[in-house]
Amino acid sequence: MVQPCFFVREIPVYGDAILAPMDGYSDWPFRSICRALGSAMSYTEFVKAEDIVKNFRRVRAKLTYEECERPVVFQIYGDEPSTLLEAARIVQDLGPDIIDINMGCPAKSIAHRGCGVGLMRTPHKVGQIFGLLTTHLRVPVTGKMRLGWDDCLNYKEIAKIAEENGAALIAIHGRTKQQGYSGQANWQAIAEVKALVKIPVIGNGDVRQVQDIQRMKEMTGCDAVMIGRGAIANPWIFAGLNRxxxxxxxxxxxxxxxxxxxxxxxxxxxxxxxxxxxxxxxxxxxxxxxxxxxxxxxxxxxxxxxxxxxxxxxxxxxxxxxxxxxxx
The missing domain is CATH 1.10.1200 (Non-ribosomal Peptide Synthetase Peptidyl Carrier Protein; Chain A)
Structure with missing residues (x-):
């Protein structure tokens, strides 16, 4: 019998390579292909909490999924705890396995409004958001983050706050806001988070070859590896094939x-x-x-x-x- 690689609360995950949520890419057509090839979870594109609350019909398609994709993760973003809770309650009724809070998007239009990686500037809000959502939702709540900003590398603080307020998993991209997708991902920082928290940790950044999956796991101790840009040209990476x-x-x-x-x-x-x-x-x-x-x-x-x-x-x-x- 196949054993799960890890659990998100009570939800088993049978694999250690996962397609990253990417705006404009991790829609249902591409996500379903990656899932069939072996991606262990299905993260949707992120959806703005305010849009869910005010005009859900406009963004509903981004949350389309099939039963065979489970475990399915709906990723939402925002900076107001009450709005995030209202949005999460709405989308929870669509049947996701997990709801994820985006704390990693580096885009100026999002981060400079206090959302995405901008949320890491306000640790007290991170605590409020996870405390509120984990108290009122049926499904596990997780977070995806970065290292922080160049002038404030508070990834360990944020990971610990999320865990203490009920987060069931943390995914961390080993780059700062200012790095965006340039430079080298800091895998040592991922290892530090894994050593700090008891919940599962997914590592992300610079996984481009099949060999990188095991290498990241060995170097960081992370429970699984998230693959973004490396999967766009090569979804077969989830089947163990380099391009x-x-x-x-x-x-x-x-x-x-x-x-x-x-x-x-x-x-x-x-x-x-x-x-x-x-x-x-x-x-x-x-x-x-x-x-x-x-x-x-x-x-x-x-x-x-x-x-x-x-x-x-x-x-x-x-x-x-x-x-x-x-x-x-």
Missing amino acids: AEVPPAQVQATMRQHLERNIAFYGPEDGERLFRKHAMQYLGLQRFDREARKAILKQRPSGEFARLLEQIHAELTLTDPSPGPHQY
Whole structure:
């Protein structure tokens, strides 16, 4: 019998590699593909608590999931404890396994308003939010955070506050707000958090190859590893394959499946438009000529797009059958 890798309160998690929540990427079409390949949990894109409270119908689609994705994690963000609680109560009725508080988004439009990583500037609010939500919700409440800001690396304080106020898990990206996605992730800081708290810890940052999963676990002691940008071009990482090891036929089949799901979810026009960024990653077009990139980005009648992708993929496979290790 397969044993869980860890538990989020009473919820078992059967795997140690997890797709990170990413705005504009971890929607249902991509998330479902990663889950089928082996991602151990399904985090939704983040949703603003205020939008849930004021106009839930507008953001409802971001919380779409299938039963086979469980455990499902709804990620929400905000800076007002009462609004976050109201939003969490609304989305809890949709049946997620877990509700996660975003304390890591570095975007100026979010962080400079006290949300995302901006919430780490106000430790007292972090305590209020977790205390309030864990008291009034049925499902476990977790948090995803960063190291803090360059002038205030308070990741250990925030992790401890979250735990003391009922958080069931902490995920930590080993970069500061100012780093964004540049520089090197600090895995030692992840190890410090793991040594400090008793709840499960998920490490995040600079996991681009299959080997990095075990390496991070060994260096930090974390319970699982979260993969963001490294999974966009290589969702097969959840199946234990580096990008260079994925057969061309499998790339084409996954790309076709992803496009079909995008069209089913968003409709033909939006589905194809929103898939273009994924197509660029699947095909590794950052390494190829400008004309191929322009062809992908050009608007064209429905149905032609899929044929174009297959044609470009076939041409790239003939000219360079190995996608190389730098497709992330």
